[in-house]
Amino acid sequence: MINKIVASCAAAVADxxxxxxxMIGGFGEAGSPIELIHALIDHGAKNLTxxxxxxxSGRVGLAALIENGQVAKMICSYPRTANSLVFxxxxxSGKIELELVPQGTLAERIRAGGAGVPAFYTKTSVDxxxxxxxxxxxxxxxxxxxxxxxxxxxxxxxxxxxxxYGNLIFNKTARxxxxxMAMASVKTIVQSxxxxxxxxxxPEHVVTPGIFVNRVIEVNNPQQESKLVKEGVxxx
Amino acid sequence: xxxxxxxxxxxxxNIGWSREQMAQRCAKDIEDGSxxxxxxxxxxxxxxxxxxxxxxxxxxxxxxxxxxxxxxDDELDPDLINAGKKPVTAIPxxxxxHHGDSFAMIRGNHIxxxxxxxxxxxxxxxLANWSTGAPDAIPAVGxxxxxxxxxxxxxxxxxxxxKTGAAKILPECTFPLxxxxxxxxxxxxxxxxxxxxxxxxxxxxxxNVSFDYVQERTDVALINAVK
Numbered sequence: 001m002i003n004k005i006v007a008s009c010a011a012a013v014a015d016x017x018x019x020x021x022x023m024i025g026g027f028g029e030a031g032s033p034i035e036l037i038h039a040l041i042d043h044g045a046k047n048l049t050x051x052x053x054x055x056x057s058g059r060v061g062l063a064a065l066i067e068n069g070q071v072a073k074m075i076c077s078y079p080r081t082a083n084s085l086v087f088x089x090x091x092x093s094g095k096i097e098l099e100l101v102p103q104g105t106l107a108e109r110i111r112a113g114g115a116g117v118p119a120f121y122t123k124t125s126v127d128x129x130x131x132x133x134x135x136x137x138x139x140x141x142x143x144x145x146x147x148x149x150x151x152x153x154x155x156x157x158x159x160x161x162x163x164x165y166g167n168l169i170f171n172k173t174a175r176x177x178x179x180x181m182a183m184a185s186v187k188t189i190v191q192s193x194x195x196x197x198x199x200x201x202x203p204e205h206v207v208t209p210g211i212f213v214n215r216v217i218e219v220n221n222p223q224q225e226s227k228l229v230k231e232g233v234x235x236x
Numbered sequence: 237x238x239x240x241x242x243x244x245x246x247x248x249x250n251i252g253w254s255r256e257q258m259a260q261r262c263a264k265d266i267e268d269g270s271x272x273x274x275x276x277x278x279x280x281x282x283x284x285x286x287x288x289x290x291x292x293x294x295x296x297x298x299x300x301x302x303x304x305x306x307x308x309d310d311e312l313d314p315d316l317i318n319a320g321k322k323p324v325t326a327i328p329x330x331x332x333x334h335h336g337d338s339f340a341m342i343r344g345n346h347i348x349x350x351x352x353x354x355x356x357x358x359x360x361x362x363l364a365n366w367s368t369g370a371p372d373a374i375p376a377v378g379x380x381x382x383x384x385x386x387x388x389x390x391x392x393x394x395x396x397x398x399k400t401g402a403a404k405i406l407p408e409c410t411f412p413l414x415x416x417x418x419x420x421x422x423x424x425x426x427x428x429x430x431x432x433x434x435x436x437x438x439x440x441x442x443x444n445v446s447f448d449y450v451q452e453r454t455d456v457a458l459i460n461a462v463k
Contacts, residue, residue, distance in 0.1 A: 027298045027335075028321040029314055078378040081321070088374055100375050103297065104339030104382030111336035122343060123385040127416035129367075130381065172332055173299045174315035179334040207334075224314055 004166045005195065006215045009039035012189045016045045016154055023051040023110065023181040024062060025157035028081065029225035031174035033158040033191045034061045038235055040156070041068050049073040051110070051152060053103060053177065057083035058229030064236070071096060075150070077103035083229050102130060105147050107180060112149035114183025119148050155185035158222065162192035166213025167206045175207065182212040191219040252425040252442040258393050260285040262351060262423045265391070266292055270348040273297065273383060276320040278393045279351035295347055297379045299338050302330025319379065342379070343386040350387040352380065354394040356409040359456040361419035361431035363392065364411035384415035396424035396453050403455040405429070405436070426450045429458070437461040
């Protein structure tokens with residue numbers, strides 16, 4: 001029998017090791033798996049490389065993971081936001097490494113990693129500082145930069161509905177990086193607002209097929225990052 | 237900053253187009269049936285001014301085609317936001333997709349027009365709009381490089397000069413580039429300029445603005461093509 005449902009967020013993240021690469025879904029707070037991130041803070045794995053579009057806001061969720069000293073390196077496209085309190089200081093004092101990647105290149109690197117493609121060429125960043133040191137090639141008269149596929153040990157993502165096979169659907173623009181991160185990670189851990197029976201998600205509507213998912217945990221009423229930030233909540 | 241800036245020659249007040257008028261002027265050039273991506277800031281305002289009778293679909297790179305207006309309090313959903321992370325709505329006929337597909341739309345030349353802001357534009361249409369290159373700055377690029385590399389037509393809306401009066405339209409960008417030779421047209425508060433192989437063609441002036449007034453605030457020789 002296949003049953004990917006696990007009992008708690010703590011159990012779901014228990015085998016994340018020091019030095020692992022962890023992809024974390026979300027674009028700002030939309031799609032951020034905040035309960036799983038908090039479980040990772042409780043768990044304490046260190047020296048992580050984290051892949052996310054941003055670096056979190058306030059002092060909860062991803063920002064709290066960074067503030068807790070668990071992240072050695074961020075791979076992201078936009079490390080600043082209106083409520084970026086944690087990352088800027090650590091970056092300026094040299095306590096965290098940053099690999100800045102254009103957003104579409106980041107997405108394609110993740111998709112390529114998940115699809116077994118080790119590298120690809122893109123026009124994005126040609127003639128800019130972000131292309132420095134990268135192999136370039138001309139195709140049909142245009143210059144392209146080679147970018148590497150990106151894989152991870154774990155992905156932490158958030159879904160709207162999941163079944164025990166790990167089939168997923170998402171809510172609106174909270175989908176963002178989640179489906180491709182699920183593909184690119186050895187173990188994909190999902191917090192879902194709702195668990196449903198097999199067949200309840202129409203096969204025509206499945207966004208992420210269960211093959212890309214390893215663990216599912218139901219989190220009925222996930223916390224809302226912007227609300228916590230507004231209230232000045234600090235995790236842990 | 238540009239060495240060729242016009243010192244102490246800041247612009248007179250009440251001359252040229254307002255932010256709203258710049259957006260409105262740009263919106264006139266968005267054709268019926270276009271798929272359009274609007275950058276953060278003044279470009280966002282373009283959506284309000286697309287002439288009646290034209291149907292335009294707005295793309296936001298975080299995974300939505302068919303972006304609508306800002307939500308009412310009842311409609312607000314923190315899972316439905318735009319690339320600037322502001323709450324939006326989805327129009328009937330909208331679609332959601334993941335980041336890989338969203339940037340395939342961009343990189344794969346499926347988006348017709350993108351309107352962005354600028355720190356600097358060169359006479360060859362090079363764009364700098366993501367970093368001043370200052371050593372203490374935290375670099376952040378977002379989707380800007382992908383948009384200029386992949387979208388068919390790039391329009392720029394920008395104040396003609398910086399707040400201190402320095403030219404933003406230059407022989408060469410001094411800030412790190414977002415993309416080389418990517419800009420098609422510039423809408424400033426003073427005029428509309430086309431980037432062409434012959435050079436920068438000034439095609440339209442804001443009311444009560446003269447060609448010479450614009451030229452004095454531009455570090456590149458402009459070609460007067462006002463009809």
